[in-house]
Amino acid sequence: MSAAFPTAESMVNRTRYPIDTPESEAGTALLEGCRQEFESAGLCVLPEFILPDALAALAEEANGVLDDAYFCDSTHNAYLTDADPDLPAEDITQRQEATFVGSVAYDHLPPDGLLKQLYLWDPLMNFIGSVLGKKPFFRFADPLGACSINVFVDGGQHGWHFDESEFTITLMLQQPSEGGFFEYVPGIRGLDNEKELVGGVLEGKREGVMQLPFTPGTLLIFGGRQTIHRVTRVSGATPRLVPVLCYAEKPDLVNSEQVRKLFWGRAA
């Protein structure tokens, strides 16, 4: 355990984000604002969530485990479904997007490390659950995917897609030398002209495409099943590092073996 940051609460900017006092006036106001932002925009952005010194220590810790990253280099369609041979070639589900991303599994994080402390901190879990309107709310029980670190090295990217999971929590930890922008188009899923709009995005139309700047220290709560998104290609020597914190509405929930093999190259 780090002497400088004995607890997760010393890492979080609780002056700006009093997440550990949800009953207080400031805590209630924060929650209300976040809930509204998530509902209207499909995501909630919390800049400067991690304090600068803690951010530096978290980045150092993450850079120390990069050798344990497993890299997935593949293609997929925007819905992460298998291609249907009965559909015509021009159907949007036939379009393949490229993804090259590494991930450091949960069991490779330092056991008493800072990221783990943050993930295991109940006030953070409870805050996120409240923003999402989920109760009860649990940490994800997957031994590899509960909390992992996404690693985008030179050439890394994540093609356009909708997530399988309803929501994703990420921490912007280390900005890459170049590229690695998070882009998204809110409000497409479920529209009558969804296919047409998704087709336009995949063809490179920029209408409606939003871009989030990479600001280290920002926590992002994102409804990825409803919102198509991607990470643009990274280049340069400094990798883009983004811890992913997973939660679930049920205890004991885990990934399928298929997903574990895809992202971490092993089942357990």
Ligand SMILES: [Fe+2]
């Ligand atoms: Fe995603």
